Amino acid sequence: MTSAKKSLLSVEAKKRLLREMLFARRFEERCYEAYVERKIGGFLHLYPGEEACAHGVIEAARAGHDYVITSYRDHVHAIKSGMDPKAVMAELFAKETGCCKGLGGSMHIFGVEQRFMGGYALVGGPFPLAAGIAKGIKMKGGDEICICFLGDAANNQGTFHESLNMAKLWDLPVLYVCENNLYGIGTRIDRSTAVVDQYQRVSGYGIPSKQVDGQDVEVVYAAAREAVEHVRSGKGPYFLELMTYRYRGHSMSDSNAYRAKDEERMWSKRDPIIMLRDRLVEAGKLTEDDYKNMDTEILNEIEDDIIKFAEESPEPSMELLDKYVLVENDPWVKGEAR
Amino acid sequence: MAEMMFWEAVRRAHDEEMTRDPLVICMGEDIGVVGGTYKATQGLWDKYGPERVIDTPISENGYTGLGIGASFLGVRPIIEIMSVNFAWLATDQIVNTAAKVHYMSGGQLKAPVVVRSPGGTAHQLGAQHSARMEKVFMGIAGLRVVTPSNPRQAYGLLKSAVRCDDPVFINEHELMYNMKGEVPDEEYFHPLEGSEVARQGKDVTLFGYNISVHWCMQAADILSKQHGIEAEVVDLYALNPLDRAGIVESVGKTHRAVIAEEAEPAVGVGAEVMAIINEECFFELDAPPVRVSAVNAPIPYNHTLEKAAIPNAKDVVAAVLKIFGK
Secondary structure, eight states, X not given: OBOOOSXXXXXXXXXXXXXXXXXXXXXXXXXXXXXXXXXXXXOOOOOTTOHHHHXXXXXXXXXXXXXXXXXXXXXXXXXXXXXXXXXXXXXHTTOTTSTTTTSSOTTOOOBGGGXXXXXXXXXXXXXXXXXHHHHHHHHHTOSOOEEEEEEGGGGGSHHHHHHHHHHHHTTOOEEEEEEEOSEETTEEHHHHOSSOOHHHHTGGGTOOEEEEESSOHHHHHHHHHHHHHHHHTTSOOEEEEEEOOOSSOSSTTOOOTTSOHHHHHHHHTTOHHHHHHHHHHHTTSOOHHHHHHHHHHHHHXXXXXXXXXXXXXXXXXXXXXXXXXSOTTOGGGGTOOO | OEEEEHHHHHHHHHHHHHHHOTTEEEEETTOSSSOOTTSTTTTHHHHHOTTTEEEOOSOHHHHHHHHHHHHTTTOEEEEEOSOHHHHGGGHIIIIIIITTHXXXXXXXXXXXXXXXXXESOOSSOOGGGOOOOHHHHTTOTTOEEEOOSSHHHHHHHHHHHHHSSSOEEXXXXXXXXXXXXXXXXXXOOOOSSOOEEEEOOSSEEEEEOTHHHHHHHHHHXXXXXXXXXXXXXXXXXXXXXXXXXXXXXXHHHHSOEEEEOSSOSTTSHHXXXXXHHXXXXXXXXXXXXXXXXOOSSOOOSSHHHHHHHSOOHHHHHHHHHHHTTO
């Protein structure tokens, strides 16, 4: 693993990232509460512990310009891509003001205007979709790239191998980011996967790859800059493995009983938010009070602004039930749109 | 109006759409340099190049997903899956992504992708190369399913499918690529919904789609010449959505229905058409509707057994005669 060297990020950028990651943490924790209160239904997969991954990578790309696609653990990627947290929370509350009008839910957050191309519930499903988005970029001649975030367990799907092969064969502008949190639902990686280091599995496809510490946002950012530059320069795909840990179970229905307490304690000492905070405090760029005030502001914003909006928004109207099954009034259906 | 073969009609639709729109691409196994197992893309690789006529690896779910992803950006891929038997591997991307993404994104994303694939039973290809998958795809909300019975439909359905913003699955047939038929000289866009009355009649309606339309036409001929029964033949070129109004109209006229399908009977086109008749025009019926379906078994290799597994025009005639008590 690569460790932090000279920082590529300004103090201001680091402070902003600290705030964004803390916001992501509090947002997800509030989702947990809302789920327990039954305000959020279905399955809910939370991101605490992994914040440095989405933030470090998307910070190194151009949010709103580059395309981002991911799995069902998607709220934080959506927000970092530029989506309004209110529209995300309202979607979780299944309201008509939600980004998908209450039709998608936690696992299907979409923000096409921000080029957040969605969360998908089938493990490994986005691998080929990302390659396809990259094919579209290439055909249209833009300088965008597509970034696909998936977990380590997705790499045991056939789509992983099929997509890496095609991405390299056609040198598509796609960056695959593996958030390796060491567990596929409740099964530890060494019990499901013959080769534990995921970046090694990519070498068979001729794709450059790297494994770095996914808890240190500065390390993630530095590695992602290289990766993004590689992909954007037309050299084809890149695979970046980020070693990380999720604090909660796979989803809310997961009792999380399969992990050793020692392991959890060890990872909690490497919390991405605390690490960055302490570094800024040590450098004299942030005080403990600054941090506390930041946290209070965030908690207030989530409660007074975001939750209030979601709570007070209307339920979707019944006409939405089948409105988007097919595209409305497509003239070619009648074969006479010429 | 020129006569051309089914494969030529499919090829012509590709060619015209690719000339018109640089974002129309085609992809699949052996479709480029080789020109397609059934020649549906012959010559296009030379004309449009490897960026738009893409020979894919044998990774059905992967390249189908890739095409769907490209369609999110407005690319219009025509994906050929060499045989529907291999399309089972791509059902994940077709069903979980293409058919659902418009809905679950609250109308934000569209997946204007065309997947064409030949199914059906050909000549002793065995159980794993004789699948009939139309009944699987026609039951999926959000996925259009059409199935041409002649070169004119093959051409016009592909033209409309490429331009339509919905994902469209085109169910072709391995035995039909060399079938000849008239195709308009000018551009023609076949509707993706509805049905066609292929032959007018008053005594019984024979519902067919794809290859079974031809069994129905032969049966109607025999019934008229040998038994004095005038059968109407309705061509259900659209399987999702099915043409409820067209089914009701014809049965309302003939009061009897036989549905001919190449697949096993359970949960298929026949079952669905019968359900519609039951719901919409039960009291119009003079006799219970009848299905003519394949044997409920995998397709055997032995030629005699293979022929016995799949219905034909004689079976349709027999079903009609039974209805009339003959």
